[in-house]
Structure formats: structure tokens, C-alpha cells
Amino acid sequence: MFEIRIHSRGGQGGVTAARLLAMAALHDGNYATACPFYGAERRGAPVVSFVRIDARPIKIYSQIRSPDMIIVLDESVMQAVDVLHGLKTGGKILINSPHKKDFTGFVTNSVDLTGIALRENLVVAGSPILNTPVIGALAKTGIVSAAAAKSAIRSMFTDERNIRAAEAAHDEVSA
Amino acid sequence: MKKIVTGNKAVAEAVREAKPDVVAAYPITPQTEIVETLADYVSGGQLASQYIPVESEHSAMAACIGASLSGGRTFTATSSQGLLYMHEMTNWAAGARLPIVMANVNRSLAPGWNLWAEHTDAMQERDTGWLQVYVSTVQEAYDTILMAFRIAEHHDVLLPVMVNLDGFTLSHIMQPLDTVEPGDFIPLIHLPETVDPKNPRGYGTIAGPADYFRFRWDIERSMRESVNVIEETQAEFSQRFGRSYGLTEEYRCSDADVVVVALGTLGKEAEVAVDILRTEGIKAGSLRLRWFRPFPELGLAGKEVVVIDRDYSFGFGGILAHSIRSKNLVNVYSVIAGLGGQEVTYDDIAGFIRNRRIGEECWFGVNDHV
Numbered sequence: 001m002f003e004i005r006i007h008s009r010g011g012q013g014g015v016t017a018a019r020l021l022a023m024a025a026l027h028d029g030n031y032a033t034a035c036p037f038y039g040a041e042r043r044g045a046p047v048v049s050f051v052r053i054d055a056r057p058i059k060i061y062s063q064i065r066s067p068d069m070i071i072v073l074d075e076s077v078m079q080a081v082d083v084l085h086g087l088k089t090g091g092k093i094l095i096n097s098p099h100k101k102d103f104t105g106f107v108t109n110s111v112d113l114t115g116i117a118l119r120e121n122l123v124v125a126g127s128p129i130l131n132t133p134v135i136g137a138l139a140k141t142g143i144v145s146a147a148a149a150k151s152a153i154r155s156m157f158t159d160e161r162n163i164r165a166a167e168a169a170h171d172e173v174s175a
Numbered sequence: 176m177k178k179i180v181t182g183n184k185a186v187a188e189a190v191r192e193a194k195p196d197v198v199a200a201y202p203i204t205p206q207t208e209i210v211e212t213l214a215d216y217v218s219g220g221q222l223a224s225q226y227i228p229v230e231s232e233h234s235a236m237a238a239c240i241g242a243s244l245s246g247g248r249t250f251t252a253t254s255s256q257g258l259l260y261m262h263e264m265t266n267w268a269a270g271a272r273l274p275i276v277m278a279n280v281n282r283s284l285a286p287g288w289n290l291w292a293e294h295t296d297a298m299q300e301r302d303t304g305w306l307q308v309y310v311s312t313v314q315e316a317y318d319t320i321l322m323a324f325r326i327a328e329h330h331d332v333l334l335p336v337m338v339n340l341d342g343f344t345l346s347h348i349m350q351p352l353d354t355v356e357p358g359d360f361i362p363l364i365h366l367p368e369t370v371d372p373k374n375p376r377g378y379g380t381i382a383g384p385a386d387y388f389r390f391r392w393d394i395e396r397s398m399r400e401s402v403n404v405i406e407e408t409q410a411e412f413s414q415r416f417g418r419s420y421g422l423t424e425e426y427r428c429s430d431a432d433v434v435v436v437a438l439g440t441l442g443k444e445a446e447v448a449v450d451i452l453r454t455e456g457i458k459a460g461s462l463r464l465r466w467f468r469p470f471p472e473l474g475l476a477g478k479e480v481v482v483i484d485r486d487y488s489f490g491f492g493g494i495l496a497h498s499i500r501s502k503n504l505v506n507v508y509s510v511i512a513g514l515g516g517q518e519v520t521y522d523d524i525a526g527f528i529r530n531r532r533i534g535e536e537c538w539f540g541v542n543d544h545v
Contacts, residue, residue, distance in 0.1 A: 019349050023179045026351050034179065035348040057312075059447050061344050061440040062520035155178070 001054040002143065003064045007083045008073035011043040013131035017073065018049040020135045020152050025053040027148035033058050046077040053143070069143070072096060073113070073130045094137060094173075096130060111137045111172045120165045129165075132157060136166025140173035180352045182345040185313045186252065186278045186338070187212035189320035191222045192357050193276075196247030196364075199227035199238035204290050205342040206254040206280040213250075232257040236264035236275075243273035246369035248324065251275065254342060255282035255296045262300070268335045269304025269394065274327030274366070275335040277305075278320065281439065281485075282342040283515040291516020292341040294438060294486040297467075298494045304394045306336040306401055307468040311424075311443040313350035316340050318418055319465075322408050325361050329408075331400045333366070341439045341485075343516065355416045398469050405466060422471035424463040427453065431460030434475060435528055436499060437483040438464055441513055445483070448524035459528050464495070475503045481531050483524070485513040492536060508532055512539035 004021070008014030015036045022032035030053050037048045050064045069092040072083050084103065087093070093106050096113040117128035132153050139149040149170075153162050180188070186209050190198070198217070200210040216222035225242070229235045232253050239249040253261060258279055268275050279300075283293035297307060306326065310316045316338070323336040340346055370376070382390060405422065413419040426446045428434055435445045442463030452459040462473065480503075484493030491497065496509035508531040513519045517540065527539070 019179055022349055022351075026177055026179060031351060032179065033348055033350050058350075059443045060521060061341075061348065061444050062518055065520075 001052055001058070002069070003067045004051040004053075004069045004071060004143070005064055005067040006049045006051070006071045006073065007077050007081060008047060008049075008130070009043075009077060010045050010047045012073050012127065013129060014047055014049045014073055016156075017071070017131035017134050018051045020131055020156060021051045021138060021144065022053075023155060024135060024139070024144035024148040024152035025051075027151050028145050030055055031057050037063070046081050067091065069094070071134065071138075073134065092141060094134070094141065096134070109137070109141060109173050111169055113137065113169060116165050116168045116172070120161045120168070122161050122165055129162070132162035133165040133169035136169035137173045139166070140170045146170060177351045177353050179349045180313060181208065181347055181349050182313050182316050182340050183208035183280070183347070184212060185317040185352050186320055186340070187216070188352070188354060189317045190250050191216050192354070193248065193250070193321060193324045193361055194222070195224050195250040195276075197225045197227065197239065197242035197249045198251065199229050199235045199242070199249070200251045200253070201229055201232050201235050201257060203232070203254045203257040205282060205346045206252050206257070206278070208346070209252040209278055209280070232260040233264055236261040236268060239275045240264060240268050240271065240273055243268070243275050243366075244271065244370050245372055246364065246366050248328070248364045249273075249275045250277070252278040252280070254280040255284055258296045258300065259284065262303075265300055265305060265335070266303045270390070272333040272394075272397075273335060274324075274333055274364075276320065276323045276327055277335065277337045279337050279339050280342045280346045281339050289515040290342065292344045292440075292485065293514050293516070294339070294484075295514075297337060297339050298486045298488075300337065301468060301494070304334055304398070305468065306332070306334055306398070306405075306466070307339060308336065308466050309339045309438040309442075309464065310345070311440050311463060313345070313348070313352050314418070315420070316345065317352055317354070318412065318416070318420065321355070321357055321361065322405075322412055322420075326401065326404050326408050328362075328364050328366070329404045330367060332397055332404050334394065334397055334401065339439065344440045360411065360415055402469050402471070405469075420465065422466045423473065424465060426461040426463075428460035428462055430458060431478060432458040433479040433481060433528055433531065434460045434462050435481045435483065435524065436462045436464065436473075436495065438467065438485065438495060441483050441485060441519060441524070444519070444521050445524050447521035448528065451521065451525045452528055457529065467495075467498075470498060470502055473499065473503050475499070475505050478505070479531065479533055480505050480507040481510060481528050482507045483510045483512050483519075483527065487511055487514065496536075506534050508534070509536040510539055511536065
């Protein structure tokens with residue numbers, strides 16, 4: 001089983017990213033569950049959501065305690081939250097940042113998802129859409145296939161800018 | 176084609192397939208997504224139901240009762256305080272033999288205000304004459320709603336059915352869902368007795384002691400008969416759609432020395448605990464009760480039993496633990512866990528089994544021995 005925790009702020013699309021990722025895993029022929037943290041989410045507050053991916057049906061409902069991967073959609077939450085909490089030694093980190101990041105003991109990928117969303121003009125109510133580019137970036141890390149990532153995005157969004165953003169993010173990740 | 180949806184959305188999709196004549200409901204967290212989605216289906220023309228946005232849960236059940244009396248298929252959904260507010264009418268629905276289907280998204284009872292999973296809300300309805308089933312996955316929620324209409328409306332049953340799913344833990348989690356075309360799996364509703372609003376009449380509804388007693392016995396007779404209807408419905412569901420369900424779901428029970436019993440998502444997570452214990456040489460098994468009313472035969476004789484209750488009857492004990500004791504003549508280790516959404520992991524459940532003290536009661540996180 002592969003367990004992922006997504007850090008974002010309420011309203012940034014962390015839950016939708018979790019759902020897209022689960023859908024992509026399903027397209028790959030795996031089982032997946034996605035869930036928001038069952039708390040009192042507020043717009044702008046740091047929030048987390050979770051994804052589990054496995055080849056077998058998933059029976060676990062309790063929260064992920066030691067994830068295999070951390071995704072940070074908004075690096076400003078790192079001032080408020082210990083995003084590395086519980087991350088397995090050697091675990092993966094995908095962080096939305098224009099700057100290269102490194103965390104000792106982990107495999108880190110930085111990708112400028114915000115910049116990609118702005119270049120594709122993927123902006124809703126003044127906020128860049130991060131959940132479709134991040135799925136493209138994840139496809140590069142091998143969590144889901146690129147074909148599954150695209151079909152998952154197309155099953156939820158008709159606007160092809162989402163696909164272009166996902167492809168751009170895919171290309172920016174060093175693998 | 177499979178998709179990824181929440182437990183709430185799966186319930187709404189199943190209700191759409193069942194095509195109720197009337198949906199009457201009042202929103203309440205964590206159930207709201209069910210009735211919001213159904214309202215969207217109705218306003219978008221995907222569901223040709225009469226949607227009645229009532230002012231309270233009491234009225235929701237009253238509206239379902241009226242619609243069901245006139246022969247219509249009816250659905251409502253609620254949770255927690257909303258279910259309690261319905262309580263007078265839930266008794267009426269069962270007593271009047273109306274096959275209403277309800278989704279109850281299990282949530283604790285106030286005070287303090289808490290939105291998270293607990294089964295005490297549904298347990299307070301256990302003596303009303305409603306059939307009760309507890310589901311553990313998004314797919315099972317969908318499949319069970321479809322079966323619930325057929326079971327409730329079967330002429331050997333004619334009792335309402337409550338489908339329970341854990342608040343947030345299942346209502347808000349997203350999992351794969353495979354939808355079906357139910358076709359004539361749910362036959363057109365045909366109730367033996369109906370009232371006709373176009374031909375109004377007066378009915379004498381007083382029942383003297385002798386008649387009343389017979390009506391009560393008749394409910395119990397149908398409740399007992401419902402076991403056959405449930406089994407036959409589940410068997411046909413399996414034949415048509417390939418997914419099998421029992422009155423219970425047993426996992427590695429046949430050779431087990433110790434069996435953990437639970438409802439809902441805890442009952443599913445317990446299977447992971449069983450696998451862990453098996454690697455330690457502990458012959459554990461898991462038995463998840465799906466149907467709580469009618470209460471099934473469990474065949475636990477000769478096994479040690481650990482019961483997890485996500486509910487409580489103050490001054491008495493865990494309601495599931497006591498039900499199992501009284502129906503199976505076994506002593507149990509009673510664990511009270513998960514109230515108000517308390518986090519309970521598979522490791523915790525493995526600990527309950529490993530450190531069991533048969534005959535005792537433990538409140539997880541308060542006076543537990545693990």
C-alpha cells in the first residue's frame with residue numbers, strides 16, 4: 001500500500017487533488033481511497049487530505065500515520081504545520097515551489113505548480129488551480145501512469161488547459 | 176465504468192436508480208450531501224421524484240408516511256439529532272407497515288456538539304420495528320440501498336429499512352464505485368393496502384387491547400420472515416451483479432479461537448487487525464454484523480469474543496456486546512471505542528484482541544489495558 005498526505009489551504013483544491021489521484025490509480029487498475037481530514041475546514045486554513053493506493057481492496061479507515069509521500073500544495077503552510085511529521089525514512093516529497101528544495105533523508109521534488117497554473121491562465125476566483133497540474137507532476141514520479149492521470153483529469157474537467165498544465169508539470173519534475 | 180465517489184454520493188446514486196416517488200428530507204451534517212445531490216437530480220430532471228424540502232425531520236418522516244400510505248416509494252436521509260427528532264414518526268412508520276427507506280449517517284448525539292461517527296443514534300431506534308443494516312464501504316452503501324427498497328416493499332416484510340453508514344469515516348471518504356442498472360431487480364411498488372387522496376375516507380384507527388396485540392405480533396412475525404427475504408434478495412443481487420453480501424461478513428472465522436465483532440467501518444478495519452494477529456500466531460477472526468435488525472444467528476459458541484461498541488447504554492453497557500451475550504450465550508470482552516469519531520486504528524483493534532479480558536468492559540483511551 002502507498003499512502004500519501006496532501007497539505008494545502010482550505011479552498012486550494014487539496015481534496016479534489018486527492019480525488020483525481022484516486023481516480024488515476026483506479027484507471028491504472030488499482031484500488032484507492034481518498035479522504036479529507038474530518039475536521040472543521042475553513043477557507044485559507046491549513047488542511048490535509050489523504051490518499052491510499054493498493055493493488056488490493058483497502059480496508060483501512062483510520063488516518064495515515066506514516067505516509068510514503070507528502071505533497072505540499074502551499075509551502076506557506078510549512079510555517080504552521082510540520083509537514084514532514086511521520087513521513088517514512090526515504091519517503092517522497094513533492095512541493096509546489098519555484099525554488100529547489102531539499103530535506104535530508106527524503107527524496108524531494110520541487111515544481112512550480114502555481115507558475116504553471118498562471119501561465120495556462122488556470123485561475124478561478126483569483127486563485128490558481130493546483131489540483132490538475134499536481135497530478136501531472138505525480139505521474140512523473142511514477143505514483144500513477146501519465147495516461148491514467150490524463151484520463152482522470154478528463155473525467156472531471158472538460159477544459160484542455162488542465163491537460164496542458166498537467167503535461168507542463170510532468171515535464172518540470174526531474175523524475 | 177468505475178468512478179471515485181463519497182459514501183454520501185453513492186447513496187444518492189442508488190436512490191436515483193430506485194426511482195422513489197417522493198423524497199422528503201431536511202439537511203444535517205454529515206448527511207447533507209445525500210439530500211443535496213438528490214435535490215440536484217430532481218431539479219436537473221435526472222430523477223422524476225417529488226422532492227419535498229420540509230422544515231424538520233419530524234415532518235420529513237411524516238411526509239414519507241403520507242406518501243407511502245398512498246402507495247408511493249419513499250426515501251429520506253438523516254443523522255444524529257435529526258433521527259431523534261423523527262423518533263415519534265419512525266415508530267409510526269413501522270407500526271403502519273410502511274416500507275420507507277432511510278439512510279442514516281451515524282453521528283454522535285449532543286451535547287457537546289460533535290459531528291463525527293457513533294452508532295448510538297441508530298441504536299435508539301432499534302426497538303421501533305425498522306430493519307437496520309450497517310455498511311462498511313462506498314460500494315456496499317450503494318448496493319445495500321438498492322436491496323433495501325426490494326426488501327422493505329416485499330409483501331412478507333412491509334417494514335421500513337434504515338441503512339446506516341459511519342459519519343465522515345464513510346460518508347465523506349471517496350472509494351471506487353461500480354454502478355449497476357437494477358432493471359426489475361427492484362419491482363414496481365405494489366402495496367396491498369393504500370389510501371387514495373382522490374377518494375377521501377375516514378378510517379377508525381383505534382385498536383383495542385386484543386387487536387393491538389395482534390398488530391404487534393404481526394410486526395414481529397414479519398421481522399422474523401425478513402431474514403428469508405434479505406437472504407433471497409442478497410443471493411439474487413449476487414447472481415445478477417456479482418457482489419455477495421450476507422447477514423454478516425465473516426473473515427478468517429472458521430478456525431479462529433477469538434473473534435472480534437463490530438459494526439460498520441470498524442468491522443472492516445478489524446480484518447486488518449486479524450491479519451496482523453495471525454502473523455503472531457494468534458488465531459483471530461473478524462465478524463462484521465451487517466444486519467442488526469433482524470438480529471442474525473452468529474454461531475459463536477466455543478469461541479472467545481471481543482465486541483467493539485461504537486455506542487453505549489448508560490447504566491447498562493455496550494449495546495452490541497449485550498445483544499451478542501443474550502443471543503449467543505457467550506461471555507465477551509466489551510470494548511467501548513470510537514465514540515464521537517474517536518480515532519481507532521487496526522493496531523488499536525489488534526491490541527483489544529491481544530489483551531482481551533473476557534467478562535470485562537473497557538473504555539478505549541480511558542481505562543483500557545492496551
